[in-house]
Amino acid sequence: MTTTLTTVPSETATGPAHAPRQLRWLIRLHRPALLVGAALVLLTGAALLWLGGPFTDASATAWKQYNACSFDENCSYDQDAILRYKGVYNYTTYAVLAVPFLVAAWAGGSLTGRETESGTTRLAWTQGVSPARWLASRLAFPAVLTLAATGLLALLHRLAWTAAEGRVDTALSWDHTPTFYANGTVLVALALAGLAAGVLAGLLLRRAMAALAAAAVALGALWAAVHAALPRLWPAITEVSSLRDGPRGDGILVGQGVVTADGDRLAAPCYTSTLPGCEASLSDVHAVSFYRDIHPAAHYWPLQLVASGIVLAVAALATLAAFRLLRRRTGKAAG
Template identity: 70%
Template sequence: MTAAPTLPAAPAGRPDHPHRPPRQLRWLLRLHRPAVLVWTAFVLVTGAALLWLGGPLTDASAAAWKEYNACAFAERCSYDQDAIVRYKDVYSYTTIALLAAPFLVAAWAGGSLTGRETESGTARLAWTQGVTPARWLAARLALPAVLVAVSTGLLVHLHRLAWTAGEGRIDTAKPWYDFATFYANGTVPVALALAGLCAGALEGLLLRRSLAALTTATVVLGGLWATVHTALPHLWPTVTRVSSLRDGPSGTGITTGEGVLTADGDRLTAPCSSGMIPGCRTELADLGAVNFYRDVHPVAHYWPLQLTASGVLLAVAALLVLAAFRVLRLRTAGPAGKGGPA
């Protein structure tokens, strides 16, 4: 009796191979290795500066301010002025670096992630190797989104720790409602960076020119942030603080409006800021003013404003992703067939 013939094993390199997505991610990391290294260096340097800021620099500056305040009105006072200036400078530089991070992401996404690949033909080559355009774009958005969200979130956390360490200890520390500090301490930079990633990817697909996409994505992100910044005070109901004419307007936080109240409850523009000034007292009396008022967001509104603004940015990012997939589908739905360029 003869043995039954043995069937040959099925080839392992088919287009639907289950290990294709990991290969795409490895190729993505290899293709954009310089950008990954630069971004890693940026995060490490900025993070180290923030740790330095929240530790030794804060302690040295707080000690210097304590010495300065102990001098009172003495003619000669000995304190470490360099420590105060150094803290202020490092705080400013790290805050600027953190707020610039979303623009770096947008520029890279437009200029390299999709712009350069569509311009050079690398994307078209991938589509001819069994990778569908939709999967190609999904791979280029998923991994960078995770890396950007985690690294930007880490920098935000370190910035908030550094700011908290100096709160109440350093006389020149920025208040929470200083807009640069407000943004750098919350979730807005993370959402803005993700929106920048999506805007850059869309511009790269639309323009198919790396330099043009880089520039346009940066401008679009700047316009988006300016819009959110303008709308931010109106994303959550304000609190009205009413004060006497003698005391003037009161209430600290993000101010959206102030003026005077009449006996009928009308709101009028305040001609001056205190009834203690003789000329001001006369002007307020002519208006029939009885109180000052100020519409303000107190510190309790910090996280509602942050989360609402971040939600708006994430919604915009989702729309940009949908638009990117739509543009890609239209560009690759030509007569060349599946995955072929139009």
């Protein structure tokens, strides 16, 4: 009787076994950073819950007291509650906005930069883990964590901001720049782009500190470019008003000026016809009305989603560039 032994190809045999091993190694290697990150997310999330609950309620009550005073000098209201809400809102908003930069710095300085600088990557590749699989493990699991953390913080921030609408007189509007980004999907997309930029910088520079700085700067440049292009990512609406009323319309400003009798749009020499000399200046350019191109509140989600799509496309390109760079450096082993 002849026994036939079937040999399993090494890639198939080692593939499934190496995935969990790589994940365990990744968690063990970056456990301090993961614990610190989890603590920061929990603390910021708790602060946002507190902001949207007791702080908002106390501030709303204080504003009711203040508005009922009717300029009575002896009237009392809880000014500390108003100031406390404003301070906590600002601190938590900027803490949420810092998350993409923290992800980029960690991805560049520790996730890939430190490993390529120390040479531990080549040690891993000699133990049956292909470079492509090593890189995939540095992207997949951190991307899931990044998506979950930033998505949760953006949701909690939006809930806290919504809780103050119509109740707190000093609550910031939707188009306030930090509030706009902290409330939506662009924040999540930027965090994922920061992860991809950090991984690419670590592979490219192979120095932890240099990669950390490069990833943070690259993310800042991307954010600035998206912010500059934001008003033109979706068609604006035009509000036309009389010269006596002045420009009208609230939201993200795209452009404004005057409309002439011929229907041409010109830059306005002034915007308040009641000021001395303004009426004559408007007459000189034959202005008949003011116009203002704006994005109203209804454009919030279209702007968020289009901007998020652009940022995610950049993140995908950075990820592709990282795999191509690794393949070029390692040859067939990266395949």
